[in-house]
Amino acid sequence: MQEFSSQAAYDRGEAVCVIGAGASGLIAVKNLRENGFEVDCYERDTVLGGLWNPSNQHSPLYPNTHLVTSRSQTEIPDFPMPDHWPDYPSSAQMLEYLQSYASHFGLAEHIWYGSEISHIESVDGARFEVVVKPAAGSAARRLRYAAVIVATGHHWVPNLPSYPGQDLFRGTVLHSSQLGDGSRLRGKSVLVVGGGNSGVDIACEAAVSASRCAHSARRGYWYLPKYLGGEPSDYALARLHSRPKWMRRFLTDRLLKGPRRLAARMGMDEPDHAHTDEEPVRNGRYLEHVGDGSIERRPEIARFEGGEVVFVDGTEMRPDVVVLATGFRPKLACVPAELLGVDDDSPYPRLMARMFSPKAETLAVAGLVESGVGVLPIVHWQTHAISHWLTIRKGDPERAANFRQQVISESDQYAVSSSGISPRHRLAVDAQEYLAGLGRIIDTLEQEPVK
Amino acid sequence: MQEFSSQAAYDRGEAVCVIGAGASGLIAVKNLRENGFEVDCYERDTVLGGLWNPSNQHSPLYPNTHLVTSRSQTEIPDFPMPDHWPDYPSSAQMLEYLQSYASHFGLAEHIWYGSEISHIESVDGARFEVVVKPAAGSAARRLRYAAVIVATGHHWVPNLPSYPGQDLFRGTVLHSSQLGDGSRLRGKSVLVVGGGNSGVDIACEAAVSASRCAHSARRGYWYLPKYLGGEPSDYALARLHSRPKWMRRFLTDRLLKGPRRLAARMGMDEPDHAHTDEEPVRNGRYLEHVGDGSIERRPEIARFEGGEVVFVDGTEMRPDVVVLATGFRPKLACVPAELLGVDDDSPYPRLMARMFSPKAETLAVAGLVESGVGVLPIVHWQTHAISHWLTIRKGDPERAANFRQQVISESDQYAVSSSGISPRHRLAVDAQEYLAGLGRIIDTLEQEPVK
Amino acid sequence: MSLQVWVRRTRSPEPAAVKREVNVLEPADLLDVDAKDDPDASPVLCCSGEPTGAAAFGPLWLKRIAASGRCAAAVSVRGQGGTPAAPGGAEAYAHDVVQAAIGMPRQAVLIGHGTGAGWCALAAARYPAAALVLVAPRKLPKRLPRPVGEPPVMFAVTEAEAQSKEAQAVTAAYGISPLTFPGGADEVFKGQNAEGLLDAILSWLNRKED
Amino acid sequence: MSLQVWVRRTRSPEPAAVKREVNVLEPADLLDVDAKDDPDASPVLCCSGEPTGAAAFGPLWLKRIAASGRCAAAVSVRGQGGTPAAPGGAEAYAHDVVQAAIGMPRQAVLIGHGTGAGWCALAAARYPAAALVLVAPRKLPKRLPRPVGEPPVMFAVTEAEAQSKEAQAVTAAYGISPLTFPGGADEVFKGQNAEGLLDAILSWLNRKED
Secondary structure (H helix, E strand, O other), X not given: OXXXXXXXXXXXXXXXXXXXXXXXXXXXXXXXXXXXXXXXXEXXXXXXXXXXXXXXXXXXXXXXXXXXXXXXXXXXXXXXXXXXXXXXXXXXXXXXXXHHHHHHOXXXXXXXXOEEEEEEEEXXXXXXXXXXXXXXXXXXXXXXXXXXXXXXXXXXXXXXXXXXXXXXXXXXXEEHHHXXXXXXXXXXXXXXXXXXXXXXXXXXXXXXXXXXXXXXXXXOOOEEOOEEOOEEHHHHHHHHHHOOHHHHHHHHHHHHHHHHHHHHHOOOOOOOXXXXXXXXXXXXXXXXXXXXXXXXXXXXXXXXXXXXXXXXXXXXXXXXXXXXXXXXXXXXXXXXXHHHOOEOOEOOOOOXXXXXXXXXXXXXXXXXXXXXXXXXXXXXXXXXXXXXXXHHHHXXXXXXXXXXXXXXXXXXHOOOOOOOOOHHHHOEOOHHHHHHHHHHHHHHHHOOOOX | OOOOOOOOEEEOOOOEEEEOOOHHHHHHHHHHHHOOOOEEEEOOOOOOOHHHOOOOOOOOOOOOOEOOOOHHHHOEOOXXXXXOOOOOOEHHHHHHHHHHHHHHOOOHHHEEOOEXXXXXXXXXXXXXXXXXXXXXXXXXXXXXXXXEXXXXXXXXXXXXXXXXXXXXXXXXXXXXXXXXXXXXXXXXXXXXXXXXXXXXXXXXXXXXHOOEEEEEOOOOOOEEXXXXXXXXXXXXXXXXXXXXXXXXXXXXXXXXXXXXHHHHHOOOOOOOOOOOXXXXXXXXXXXXXXXXXXXXXXXXXXXXXXXXXXXXXXXXXXXXXXXXXXXXEOOOOXXXXXXXXXXXXXXXXXXXXXXXXXXXXXXXXXXXXXXXXOHHHHHHHHHHHXXXXXXXXXXXXXXHHHHHHHHHHHHHHOOOOOOOOOHHHHOEOOHHHHHHHHHHHHHHHHOOOOO | OOHHHHHHHHOOOOOOOOXXXXXXXXHHHOOOOOOOOOOOOOOEEEEEOOOOHHXXXXXXXXXXXXXXXXXXXEEEOOOOOXXXXXXXXXXXXXXXXXXXXXXXXXXXXXXXXXXHHHHHHHXXXXXXXXXXXXXXXXXXXXXXXOOOOOOOEEEEEEHHHOOOHHHHXXXXXXXXXXXXXXXXXXXXXXXXXXXXXXXXXXXXXXXXXX | OOHHHHHHHHOOOOOOOOOXXXXXXXXXXXXXXXXXXXXXXXXXXXXXXXOOHHHHHHHHHHHHHHHOOOOEEEEEOOOOXXXXXXXXXXXXXXXXXHHHHHOOOOOOEEEEEOHHHHHHHHHHXXXXXXXXXXXXXXXXXXXXXXXXXXXXXXXXXXXXXXXXXXXXXXXXXXXXXXXXXXXXXXXXXXXXXXXXXXXXXXXHHHHHHO
16 A cells, blocks of 8 residues: 555555454454455554553553453454463453464554544445544545554443532543553552442452542342353353253352352342343452451442532541442444444444444444453354455355345344443443354355245 | 479469460360369460460460361350351461450460470379479479369471481571561462471462562472351361261262362372361462462472572572471470370370370370361360379279270370371371360269269 | 350351441531530440431430430331331341441440330440340330340330330340330430439439549 | 364373473475475474484385475484473473464474374374374273364375274274275384385375366
């Protein structure tokens, strides 16, 4: 690719544009390349690995971030992690893994760093014009692609609640992504807000390093230890899916009885959703810290009052530091809202089968789901499907029609519910069902269509 | 009590001398007072609470020390802890509890602080002369008591292993009791040595705050999470003792199956002792840290080589700090060895029923056991028995004879095995059996003797 | 409490923790009375079977006990007064009394009234009370356990109930005879009979502690 | 690998991890040969069914592959050579091959010999090999799975075995005909026949990568 003036739109022919060189983007590039596509991957930062790279200036990593899904459920299906790694690798290992994936498959040569996509738009029917804004300040460039895969993830824009009186609060208020190495918690009175994985992990960090740690969770969550019955919890539960349904229920209940009774003992609300609706919070250290008082459970914050935080149950505390582990909002700024099915009611995309634009055949989003298994294998199968789809729509109209039909029928099943109760929840899918749907989509693409 | 010159031995008549104002000493004072005895309690430090008081200059507390036994199994039987406290109170709460116990029962007025016992000896048959060395440097005083209860505990003299090459090691080597607030671990490469509770707790601390944490354990331990089936583990296991034996075994195995399989998964040796022989290590965070690689398991240290530590499996590391969490040696320096049954083979006392001197009727040691339940209730029942014994031996020779017989028969059952594999192990008793024995001893004291 | 009883208890679930209402009155709190604070005198914890709990002791009891120089307190067990209800029965009520007792500054005298007398008797088998006082006991547990620490025990019944089954049971269990007082069992909280009863209890306590 | 096959695998226990012996020879390591290091050429990973594992490829194979400009490696699966034994069977051997493959600097060519040919065929169904080469395959799995990433496949048998059941199975599965080489199946590691075979494989690889 050469440099272009801002006026000339360079036509890249059948090439595909991938936006983002994090885990999802890298997997997309690899699968597109494997299917014979030219690929240009644009990364706004100067490094690959996305959220897993602490050098990324927007990195959301907090101290001691580890995977919450186990290795076998998290690794890319056709490029396993080294089997001497621990069950739950660290963020540093995750970055090493992605770097090794990139170099193993020669992906780096397709990545354009320091290149933010300011805008994409449909042109010539199914083609896209992409406006690239180089970080260096030189003029924007315009290129045309046969297809665009958005792989920017959804851990970039902090979801920041605001409470009455917060402006006048005298202590420090930070989002989890601003924590850095955790030294700001040491010896302090810390309040962690948010009952999800990051909130629980950070509360465990503060339980050890802060002088005091309170943890405010707005609602019931599913708390699971990282191991159940001596096996990684996600594996132990997924494994039961190979059993008959009645037995699975019995075995699942037996595995979860202990964690359930323990959460009840700790006075935690029953979660207001069934356990398959949302990823459980996976941290067995948390309930031990609650059980030894090093984490004090609190309900939602009612308001700030000077140096005090008042909770809805009337209790108060005077934290030095408030950490908002309240997650992120998905934001796909460069893509016109109507192409993502975003309407006025909700900022959340309504994608077909959680990946295809409802308006444009050659626009897809990879990795915009939260599921019980790691997102990497899901992105692998998503981009596997997308790559095959892009191949087939050119040469086999009949199979393409079958495929569209299958996608639409799978989409009905996974319509985004607007009753989602947290940003994360609104992206939630049941991994087993979603993967089964993906499997049917892929089968439609790969097998001869039934006449 | 008045001050005396070093030459005059003051006779305190029927009064009892208690050595140490830690948890065991306080309980001894309270139970002796309740049985009508005058008591003088000598404490070498200037504060009560013994090992639980961080102001104690010999305090063995490490960062974030919490109880490893749950509240209901740890509290003093006739003075429960507040029921809104967490299941596993912190060392600060434990101190608050002991202070509240002392003030509730008015124990402070019987304690002489800054008074170390330099020596005790038998005089006049069953009486004792006690030499008190005041910290202030004034002359030693000599007093005579009807009985002596040694309650100095066994967490004062660090058990320090030494390895080839250790003298030339360039990093820092500390015993767990020297760790203080844990700031010495921050950001360092840390090696924790010792597989017991303190080693495992400190490894968890380092897993969060150090840059790297390796943990060397010499042998297999029993690792239990702090909760089993939603209940505190010690309670969950103790509760099964009310079931018939065959069912207990089945239920115990079911409860322990998960932790057992997990330990096996982590490549830990089977412990070389049955699980009732020794307190299990109670920390559910540990195996999660091993599972996410933030604690690296290592075998025993073979030798130090310059800045390196070499393990018996040939692996190496270069730690900044080595923490020896290798426990303590019991040391009852003020008591003549022959009164404790200490012989040349072993420095460990051989007491009758783990509390009575085999040589002197009115000398007893409280709290020199390690068991699956907290030591406080055991000391309560020990000092309950000792107090009753001291009352009865004066006025009821027949019952006293029955009692001695009962004590001797219980002692045979609990002979100290010289095959103990660690200092802690050598003090281990099976709590259920030991308490049953104590119960029989107390019954003999309290009931009319069977003719 | 025998070791065996304690072992059994450590193997049974603890009653759910509740935030208990405890009304406390210190001698120093009394502005209108010239109370001599006696730091050596045991504090007193009262518990009644009445549904109003601590409030049942009304303005008379705590004030008169405090005026005698003792710290005075009354506890509402679960479901009484301002204490939330929680499952449990007599064992749980006794647990509540013990929990209130350990919150007292010194070893406390337990005074139980009506059904509360039975709970205090159970509590005194777990906690070494400074003394145990049973007033007009009702629905006593079948077996009255031996108190720990051998505290002095006193019991008071109305003249009409002096020969009742409860009174006989108490006499049998503790080897003491009842102090009788005039009037009905529901007159213990106010009026002259109540004052007379309370003064009798306080003077008994003072004698026992001399 | 289909999604369904992967899902099944995520629900089965992973074979125990072993510390695998992998012998590696880079073109740059060759002091006596003037090897042109070709950074674009895929590295090669060899696996044999012989009990000696990596060592079976002897002095000839790795050196000749490295001399052609490719990074050359050979792996001993569990129980072979210096790799400790561990339970598993063919699935576990394939796992060992995949684990060795992900340790290669770039997408690797898998060359399987004898029983190792079957393991490599299984491995190529999990890992997108740059190419798959089966040499004198033995005891192939009943169903040869479709390789992922559609790598070119080559297979070579001795002239004597050109019509064997194995050869027919491979032809049926991949739609390719065998390259035959003279001599016995055990002559692939040294001697002139071996050199000829290896050169044929390397030139096929070069053709495929142009």
